[in-house]
Amino acid sequence: MTQQYHAKIYVTLRPSVLDPAGTAVRSGLSHLGYDNVEQIRIGKYIELTLSADTPQAAETQLDRMCDQLLANTVIENYRFELTAVSDVPVTTGAA
Amino acid sequence: MTQQYHAKIYVTLRPSVLDPAGTAVRSGLSHLGYDNVEQIRIGKYIELTLSADTPQAAETQLDRMCDQLLANTVIENYRFELTAVSDVPVTTGAA
Numbered sequence: 001m002t003q004q005y006h007a008k009i010y011v012t013l014r015p016s017v018l019d020p021a022g023t024a025v026r027s028g029l030s031h032l033g034y035d036n037v038e039q040i041r042i043g044k045y046i047e048l049t050l051s052a053d054t055p056q057a058a059e060t061q062l063d064r065m066c067d068q069l070l071a072n073t074v075i076e077n078y079r080f081e082l083t084a085v086s087d088v089p090v091t092t093g094a095a
Numbered sequence: 096m097t098q099q100y101h102a103k104i105y106v107t108l109r110p111s112v113l114d115p116a117g118t119a120v121r122s123g124l125s126h127l128g129y130d131n132v133e134q135i136r137i138g139k140y141i142e143l144t145l146s147a148d149t150p151q152a153a154e155t156q157l158d159r160m161c162d163q164l165l166a167n168t169v170i171e172n173y174r175f176e177l178t179a180v181s182d183v184p185v186t187t188g189a190a
Contacts, residue, residue: 010140025141028164034156038144045105045140046120049133061129069123 002051004085005058011071011078012043046070049085058082059093066095097146099180100153106166106173107138141165144180153177154188161190 013019022040029037052058062080071078079094108114117135124132147153157175166173174189 012140012142025164029160032160032163034145034160036146037160038146040141040143043140043142045107045138046135047107047138048135050129051131051133065124065127065129065132068127069120
């Protein structure tokens with residue numbers, strides 16, 4: 001039976017990859033007087049809804065979509081949280 | 096006593112604001128054959144470390160930083176999770 005799933009996807013730069021945007025934001029915060037901030041990294045946060053027959057099918061599809069389009073796995077990691085729209089947590093995944 | 100805190104900040108477009116990037120990604124996913132995806136919205140995910148005397152001070156500073164620089168509160172909402180670096184969840188906030 002097809003059901004709706006809500007996914008929260010977090011795409012972050014791999015730790016070995018420089019983050020010039022994060023460095024710029026840290027500099028901006030420092031200019032505003034917030035000089036106690038360290039290690040700022042900026043990633044993407046994607047929310048989407050998809051329909052699938054089973055949680056496993058939804059998870060597999062999310063993995064593929066992240067690999068193919070949503071994340072650049074050469075420089076980025078991703079992880080996601082999947083929830084059935086009835087709001088029961090279903091599963092999480094990462095790569 | 097100054098302690099290190101780790102913050103995860105989620106910046107999302109307000110529901111009333113159009114998300115052209117999300118629409119483009121949905122179209123891209125559809126071209127790849129994933130046409131069961133709806134309501135895709137793209138936001139920012141920021142991780143940072145800051146030092147503060149108390150969790151409350153860290154929370155107040157995070158709120159200010161989000162208002163002033165990290166989020167554009169005219170079109171974006173933000174929420175954050177704050178964790179002491181000893182890994183005990185401290186607090187969460189949103190606006």
